[in-house]
Amino acid sequence: MQIERMPSNYAAYSPDYPTIVITGQSEEEVRRLFAEAVEIYEDEERIERQQAVKGEVHR
Helix, strand or coil, X not given: CEXXXXXXXXXXXXCCCXXXXXXXXCHHHHXXXXXXXXXXXXHHHHHHHHHHHHCCCCC
């Protein structure tokens, strides 16, 4: 995860999770929010894999 200090906030992103970009008022906040977003992302990926195995993915 990369964290950048912006003029009015912080931003976090990672090449490992290209769809996740987080902003917040502090470095601590973006770390917490990024961890939550990764958890959601991985849960969704797991669900999609399970559905694909069952032939249930509808995109």
